[in-house]
Amino acid sequence: MKKLLLFTFLFSAINALHAQDAEKEIITNTEQAVKKIVDTTSNGWKRKGNLIFLFNQSNFNNWLAGGENNMSGNLGVNYDFNYKKNNLTWDNKVIASYGLLQTKNSDFAKKTDDRFEFNSVLGKKAVGYWYYSLFLNFRTQFAKGYVYGKDANGKETREEFTNIFSPGYLTLGPGMFWKKSDNLKVNLAPLTSKITFVDRDFTLPEKAYFGVEEGRSSRYELGFYTSAYYKLDLMTNVSMENTLNMYSNYLEDPQNVDLDYTLAVVMRINRYLTTNLVVQTIYDDNAFNGFQTRQIFGLAANYGF
8 A cells, every 4th residue: 555655656746747847848938939929020121210390580670689680491301220130130320411591691501500420230149138240330411611701891701611521431340239229229349440531622731631631531540439329208299319429549549539429309299390409519639629519499390201
């Protein structure tokens, strides 16, 4: 009888162990299947874009406090097209904007904005949120830029200082890409090449033009590049987008870190109207020994695509 009870106990224990192993295997297989579904659900292209037009007009008639009639407009495009397939990601972003201001007493329409930027990061999953990456960034402008002044008779003058696609900046290199979501990502590239392109007709013998020496049309740098992107909702219908790029040139004055930071706040009124605030700060001692800043604020008409 005791042997029968012992045999029954051992048989039950063995069956229980087999059942636990089978249960663990089922759970493991289920988790792997769910993870595979999650990882592949968003495979393919995801595209999102926004077209923005800001307009401002002021008119004064017998206005004793003073003022000058003016009209300005800014047109901008922000377009993302990202690709994902299993452990491979490819994030692309195009930012383009152009704006003009015309005042009654000025002979020239003046730029209020002029920007084209293309960002691309190709990533192969390493571990967790980290990817091995290869990135490319290109920045330039669409139209000529001028320095304004007055002649001896007080008439407004202007002198060309920059040209179409001059300066242009091409930055690329391998690195590590951390991406938690499309709204939060950081790229670190310790071996980054940066090439500055200019119109050689603007270079001067007494000083470098955007870091480019006289008679040359380009300048090469090698350094450490960091970029970060963070977008969040501050409250209902109010979003804030942060873009930061930093670069240190190993070959010359590595302590002088180039910086480009843009803050964009969008306050949505309805589907087609928003109030937009854009603040951009640039530090590049090859271009200007100090901070460059620009700020745009206004009511915008939007079209999403």
